[in-house]
Amino acid sequence: MSAIESRTAMSAPMQSTSRLGNRLKQVALHTAVFLLCLVWFTPVLSLFVTTFRSESDSSRTGWWYAFIEWRPVLSNYVEAIYLTGVGRSVVNSIVLTVPTVLGTVLFSAIGAFALARMRFRGRIALFLAMVGFQVLPPQLVLVPMLKFFLALGLTGTFIPVWIIEMGLTVPFGIFLLYGFFASIPSDLVEAARIDGASEPRIFFQIILPLSGAVLASLAILQFMIAWNHLLIPLIFLGSGSLSPLTVQVASLAQTNAGGLNTLTAATFISVIVPLVLIVTLQKYFVRGVLGGAVKG
Amino acid sequence: MSSQILQLVLGLLAMPAVVLAIILPGELAIRRFPQKRQSSLRPWIWLSPVLALVGLVIAYPLAASIVFSFRDAMASKWVGFSNFVWAFGSAMRPVLVNNVLWIVVFPLLTAVLALSAAIMLDRVKYERIARTFLILPTAMSFVAGAVIWKMMYTYEPPMQPQTGTLNAIWTAVTGRMPIAWLIDRNVNNYALIFVAVWMSIGVATLILSAGVKNIPRELVEAARIDGAGEWSIFRFVTLPSLWPTILVVLTTQAIFSLKVFDIVYVMTNGSFGTDVIANRMYTELFVKQNLGTASAIAVLLLILASPVIFMNIKQIKSGGGE
Numbered sequence: 001m002s003a004i005e006s007r008t009a010m011s012a013p014m015q016s017t018s019r020l021g022n023r024l025k026q027v028a029l030h031t032a033v034f035l036l037c038l039v040w041f042t043p044v045l046s047l048f049v050t051t052f053r054s055e056s057d058s059s060r061t062g063w064w065y066a067f068i069e070w071r072p073v074l075s076n077y078v079e080a081i082y083l084t085g086v087g088r089s090v091v092n093s094i095v096l097t098v099p100t101v102l103g104t105v106l107f108s109a110i111g112a113f114a115l116a117r118m119r120f121r122g123r124i125a126l127f128l129a130m131v132g133f134q135v136l137p138p139q140l141v142l143v144p145m146l147k148f149f150l151a152l153g154l155t156g157t158f159i160p161v162w163i164i165e166m167g168l169t170v171p172f173g174i175f176l177l178y179g180f181f182a183s184i185p186s187d188l189v190e191a192a193r194i195d196g197a198s199e200p201r202i203f204f205q206i207i208l209p210l211s212g213a214v215l216a217s218l219a220i221l222q223f224m225i226a227w228n229h230l231l232i233p234l235i236f237l238g239s240g241s242l243s244p245l246t247v248q249v250a251s252l253a254q255t256n257a258g259g260l261n262t263l264t265a266a267t268f269i270s271v272i273v274p275l276v277l278i279v280t281l282q283k284y285f286v287r288g289v290l291g292g293a294v295k296g
Numbered sequence: 297m298s299s300q301i302l303q304l305v306l307g308l309l310a311m312p313a314v315v316l317a318i319i320l321p322g323e324l325a326i327r328r329f330p331q332k333r334q335s336s337l338r339p340w341i342w343l344s345p346v347l348a349l350v351g352l353v354i355a356y357p358l359a360a361s362i363v364f365s366f367r368d369a370m371a372s373k374w375v376g377f378s379n380f381v382w383a384f385g386s387a388m389r390p391v392l393v394n395n396v397l398w399i400v401v402f403p404l405l406t407a408v409l410a411l412s413a414a415i416m417l418d419r420v421k422y423e424r425i426a427r428t429f430l431i432l433p434t435a436m437s438f439v440a441g442a443v444i445w446k447m448m449y450t451y452e453p454p455m456q457p458q459t460g461t462l463n464a465i466w467t468a469v470t471g472r473m474p475i476a477w478l479i480d481r482n483v484n485n486y487a488l489i490f491v492a493v494w495m496s497i498g499v500a501t502l503i504l505s506a507g508v509k510n511i512p513r514e515l516v517e518a519a520r521i522d523g524a525g526e527w528s529i530f531r532f533v534t535l536p537s538l539w540p541t542i543l544v545v546l547t548t549q550a551i552f553s554l555k556v557f558d559i560v561y562v563m564t565n566g567s568f569g570t571d572v573i574a575n576r577m578y579t580e581l582f583v584k585q586n587l588g589t590a591s592a593i594a595v596l597l598l599i600l601a602s603p604v605i606f607m608n609i610k611q612i613k614s615g616g617g618e
Contacts, residue, residue, distance in 0.1 A: 033416050037429040040494065043444045044432055046461060050447065062459045063447075088297065095300045099307025106315050111346035118339040126343070131612050132605045133354050137555040137597040139577050141353055143587055144360035147371075148352075158303050167353020170346060199338060200323055228437035230558045231578070242300075246439045246558075253443050253562050260447070267443045271436040278435035279428060289502050 050264040051076050058261055076265035084258045085241075086248055086266045092237070093227055093244040093270075095158055100165045100226040101219050107166060108173025108218060109211075113203050115174065116181035117189065127178065133171035141168070142235060149236065160236045165226045173218050176291050180214040181207060217288030220281050224274050245270035318345055358598070364591035371587045379592035391571045394485060398556060398572060402489050402496075403549035407542055409493065410500035415534070417501070418508045427501065434498035438491075438558035445491045446563055449477035479568050488570055491559050496552070500545045507541035508534070547604045554600055573597060 049063045052072040057065070066072075081087040115127050141164060149160040184207060192202050208215070230246040237243055239251045249270050252263050278285055322341035326334050368375045382388065413430060417423045433441060450460025454473050458464040463474040477487040511534060519529050535542075557574035564570045566579070573593055581590040 029416060029419060033420055033426055036413060036416075037426050040433065040497070041429050042461065043448055043494065046447060047440075047444045058459065060459075061457060062461065062464050064461075064464075091297065091300055095304040095307070098304065099311055102308060103311040106311055107346055107349060110315060110319065110342050114339045114342035114346075118335070118342070120336060120339040123339070128609050128613065130350075132609050133350065135551050135601055135605045135608060136354060136358070137551075137574075137594070137601055139555060139557075139574055139597055140361050140594045141357040142577075142581065143364055143591050143594065144357035145353065146581075147360075148356075158300075158307065162307055163349070164353055167349050170349060171354070174346070198323060199342075200319055224435060228439075230437065230439050230561070231574075235582075246437045249437075249443060250439045250558075250562050253439070253446065254565065263443060264447070267440045271440045274435040274437075275432065278431055282428065282431070285431075286502055289499050290506050 047264055047268055050261060051268045053261060055259050055261050076261045077269070079258060079262045080265040080269060084248070084252055084262060084266060085243075086245070086269055088241065089243055089245045089248040090269065092242055093246075096161055096165075096233060096237075096244050097223060097226045099158070100162050101222045103162060103166045104169050104173055104222045105215055105219050107170050108177055109208065109215065110203070111170065111174045112177035112181050113207060116178045117184075117207075127174075130171040130174045134175065136168075138168055138231065142231075146235065155236055156238075156242065158237070158242070161233055164232050164236070165222075165229065169222050169225060172292055173222070176218055176288065177211070177214060179291065180211055184210060213284065213287065214291065216281070217284045217291065220277060220284050221288040221292075223277065224285075227274055315345055361591045361594045361598070364587050365595045366588075367591075368588050369584075369586040375588060379588045380596075382589055383592045383596055388576070390569060391566075391573060391576050394569070394571060395554065395573050397485055398489060398492075398553035399550050401486070402492055402553045402556075403546045405489070406493050406496050406500050406549050407545050410497050410504050410545065411538070411542065413497065413501045414504035414508050415530070417505060423505075427498075427505070430501050431498035433495045436495070438495060439562055441491055441495045442559050442562035445487075445494070446478070449487055451476040451479070478564055478570075481569050484564065484568055484570050488559055488563060491563070492552070492556060496549060500549070503545055504538065504541055507538045511537045547607065551601055551604055554597055 046063045049066045050058060052074070053063065053066055054071065054073045054075070057069075057071065111130075115123060115130075145160065145164055146155075149155050154160055188206060189202055192206055197205070227244075228246060230250055233244050234247050234250070237247065239247050243251070245266075249263070249266050252258055252266055256263075258266075319342060322344075323338075326337045326341065329337065364371050365379055366374055366376065384392075417426055420426065448461045449463075450458075451463060451474055452458050452460070458467055458474055460474075460477075462477060466472070467474050475483060478484050515533055515537070516529060519533050524532070555574050556572055557578065560566055560570060560572050560575045561578065566572070566575045573596065577590050577593040577597075580586050580593060
């Protein structure tokens with residue numbers, strides 16, 4: 001309202017009041033954004049600060065007292081890594097996540113290549129099935145997959161978790177890559193074909209090198225998903241020596257073993273990798289989220 | 297530890313090996329056919345790893361869950377609809393009621409907050425930095441979020457110093473008794489829902505921000521010249537143009553609230569009247585070891601999610617997906 005007034009108003013006094021109104025609005029806007037960021041960041045900060053406080057400090061005062069009487073200790077991290085098995089869980093999380101990410105990107109890429117660049121009957125039906133599968137509740141796979149992998153004797157290895165995490169994300173991955181692969185100009189592919197290039201050659205030497213950014217988007221999204229999942233590893237790896245960080249932290253939180261401050265250190269160790277990734281590779285994360293959501 | 301490293305190396309080698317072991321021999325095999333036959337066979341060779349994977353992890357469990365839901369606890373004999381009768385019976389009713397609360401409150405609260413954030417961030421120069429603050433919780437696991445908020449909600453008896461952030465603020469500002477956020481049945485479900493909101497705003501804001509930036513400037517300018525105030529611009533320009541995007545956010549979050557597990561599992565494990573479908577399914581499966589009721593719950597989730605599944609398919613079919 002004041003925007004149009006300030007542009008069209010004739011008299012000087014009116015202009016100054018609307019300018020004041022504008023000013024107030026700007027102040028309100030910046031205050032609101034600041035408060036939102038503050039509320040959203042405070043819980044993260046409280047976790048980080050608590051990891052450096054001693055158990056006795058934490059039982060007496062809130063974490064914000066650390067800013068008044070700063071007595072940092074490192075014992076929480078030492079305890080988390082050596083006594084509660086979090087060090088081992090870091091390795092398990094890597095073993096769980098890295099092959100999952102690689103497999104998801106590869107399987108999605110060949111699937112999307114076939115769906116986007118080849119013409120055949122059932123193509124559209126398959127693509128729509130992938131759209132539908134994205135929304136399926138993962139709980140649906142638990143009972144049948146547990147029976148299946150028990151029968152094969154593969155529970156207690158990472159193989160079931162890799163396969164299930166890949167299967168749950170590949171429909172989304174195909175959907176995400178499909179749009180990009182379909183938009184690669186046909187001239188480029190046709191020229192290579194005339195030169196006698198085979199389909200694998202076209203895929204590996206033309207399509208994949210052009211798709212670095214979108215493949216990175218899929219990789220970072222699947223990294224976050226697999227690294228952060230609780231339910232699937234909880235069921236297929238259990239809370240023993242194979243448990244990844246999410247399972248380990250959840251069991252620490254439920255049993256209260258090791259105390260609150262050790263738990264916060266364990267939790268912070270579990271979030272540091274994804275936090276660093278999302279800040280440094282934010283561009284790819286954003287592209288992946290948008291490519292997967294705003295379509296249609 | 298060495299077994300883990302071995303599995304890591306194995307996994308890293310196996311993934312490309314499986315893909316190459318299917319595509320390269322497949323391409324060689326179809327080379328002897330005429331061109332036309334080659335191009336009709338080729339898609340199925342390239343799709344076979346995906347079809348095998350999705351068939352195993354999604355299609356087969358889908359069918360098997362439906363079968364198991366009509367069988368007994370050991371999946372050994374047919375029991376008709378009794379698992380579903382149980383699922384809608386008095387034992388499950390409070391759980392279903394909680395999920396209804398999640399499905400209504402969580403998407404709405406997330407959408408309203410994310411929309412406000414998207415509109416506000418669009419008007420400030422430091423949008424990227426502010427956005428990073430909102431995305432940070434998204435990068436963390438729900439387990440970590442649950443641990444953090446268990447601390448935020450910490451309750452100490454009245455007159456004790458409050459070490460939880462929320463109760464410290466609450467008692468200082470209002471001078472009233474501290475609240476047991478996770479135990480008090482008037483607030484505990486909302487307290488859990490807010491954790492999910494805190495973790496989901498980032499992605500929802502990203503999606504809505506892209507929508508806000510896609511609204512043609514001329515449309516807003518024209519409304520302004522016609523004398524429309526901020527509120528009418530929001531009501532008659534922003535909201536209608538963003539509606540499809542808002543719908544994407546709402547449906548995604550509704551599906552999320554159906555399957556919410558981690559937050560409840562870590563923070564209350566379903567006690568004090570906070571249980572939800574997915575956590576109940578975990579209990580049925582691992583504590584009670586009942587495959588029948590666990591599968592019935594899974595099928596129930598599928599039925600509840602199916603409107604969104606069909607809506608998405610319809611939207612892609614009619615829209616620019618092809």
